[in-house]
């Protein structure tokens with residue numbers, strides 16, 4: 055039930071801090087994932103991270119190390135091997151190869167229920183204070199990298215050719231971006247889970263692009279949506295004891311549906327005013 | 334900021350000498366020579382796959398010829414040269430991309446710089462001026478993904494002009510435009526080029542919208558190039574020599590069409606222009 059403990063118990067304080075950092079990071083990473091159309095890579099990298107996390111559970115080391123190693127490794131693989139045409143194939147191969155490894159690690163470990171379940175669906179109660187510090191550190195590093203890459207990445211997303219002509223090292227830039235996504239997933243996965251990490255990366259930005267067309271406003275709106283989604287989910291997960299990933303994806307889908315509806319009626323209104331639709 | 338480059342009268346702004354470009358043993362450009370002078374408007378015409386876009390890549394320093402030299406204002410071609418403005422052939426924009434017309438144009442000013450853009454009055458003023466110059470100010474705050482082809486083309490031209498280039502490279506800016514928009518874009522580019530003394534090379538399939546504005550034509554076919562005034566290039570003997578088989582230049586109501594000649598096996602088939610299509614549409 056909802057009681058003061060939701061704000062005072064130490065594991066809940068960790069959950070609030072960890073969840074908030076993850077929400078902020080997802081909003082900004084998601085902006086570029088959506089405008090670059092790299093949703094598939096953003097789907098594959100958390101799964102790669104999951105395999106690494108499962109491997110770490112097996113070897114009894116910090117899951118975060120395994121997560122980061124595999125997600126960043128997957129990002130480098132997709133970045134180096136994938137080019138314009140074969141990108142999807144390479145991403146798919148990375149996805150299945152790491153999922154296969156994840157299945158093996160799970161099969162070999164006997165801690166199946168606790169560690170792996172948390173990695174797949176997220177668990178807010180398990181966040182230790184060390185993990186909160188690591189999450190904050192990685193989150194800040196990712197945000198700084200993203201701020202540094204911002205303009206060339208935006209230019210390359212609009213036109214690779216113009217970016218190249220302007221002397222932007224486009225390929226290196228793309229690899230750096232994927233590595234940042236990989237690093238970010240390493241801290242998002244323990245909170246919302248590998249299977250539903252994607253919904254936090256894509257959801258808020260996919261929603262905000264229906265409400266505004268200014269990049270600054272879109273990012274601000276995504277940040278708001280992302281925070282609200284995570285905060286609501288923490289409360290609901292606390293009350294119900296259900297996995298937080300469930301609430302993150304449901305809230306995300308609901309907000310997306312609302313934005314589509316608003317967009318639909320707005321467009322219809324504009325058309326009505328312009329007299330395009332006659333009633 | 335940018336050191337102004339002095340251009341002496343008579344100095345070529347672009348000088349390409351005997352270049353040869355190959356992709357996996359296949360020669361795409363062979364012994365091509367081009368000289369472009371300040372303020373000139375050049376139409377770059379040629380069939381699909383003739384190497385027009387490849388020539389632009391070479392000028393931009395993104396592709397090195399295996400032989401010959403490319404100099405832009407006396408300096409070797411190098412990517413990131415702010416003296417060249419470039420509009421690429423295709424732009425795939427998601428209709429919902431969160432980018433307004435003014436954001437796209439602003440990328441021309443500092444999109445290659447690292448870091449986030451800081452709001453500045455000077456930046457906004459330059460973007461606004463450029464939007465007005467290409468007659469795009471009225472849709473400055475519209476989402477780019479929802480603008481028409483002609484409107485997007487204006488924005489791309491505006492972003493290319495923001496570095497104060499001396500040479501503007503436009504790769505097929507007229508494809509996908511209706512005839513009226515095509516003429517508008519051509520007139521806009523030609524006016525800005527004259528006003529600012531910028532040399533323009535515009536790639537087109539159909540040379541007809543360019544006839545009234547272009548100073549010279551650069552015709553590419555079969556890896557070779559001829560350059561000259563319209564009446565000196567669009568001649569049966571010149572183009573047949575270039576293609577290596579007989580082609581015929583037809584003049585229809587002041588429009589020009591190049592078609593396969595008598596013995597070429599592609600008799601009467603237009604070789605590079607889509608003017609038949611556009612004529613059928615009018």
Ligand SMILES: Nc1ncnc2c1ncn2[C@@H]1O[C@H](COP(=O)(O)OP(=O)(O)O)[C@@H](O)[C@H]1O
Nearest residue numbers: 356357361379380381382383384385386387388
């Ligand atoms: N990166 C590349 N690798 C191999 N072949 C290429 C490459 N770029 C262009 N080509 C080939 O070079 C030829 C000229 O291409 P392009 O310059 O794009 O022609 P155009 O722009 O005149 O239609 C085409 O046959 C094309 O297939």
Ligand SMILES: [Mg+2]
Nearest residue numbers: 385386387422
């Ligand atoms: Mg081309």
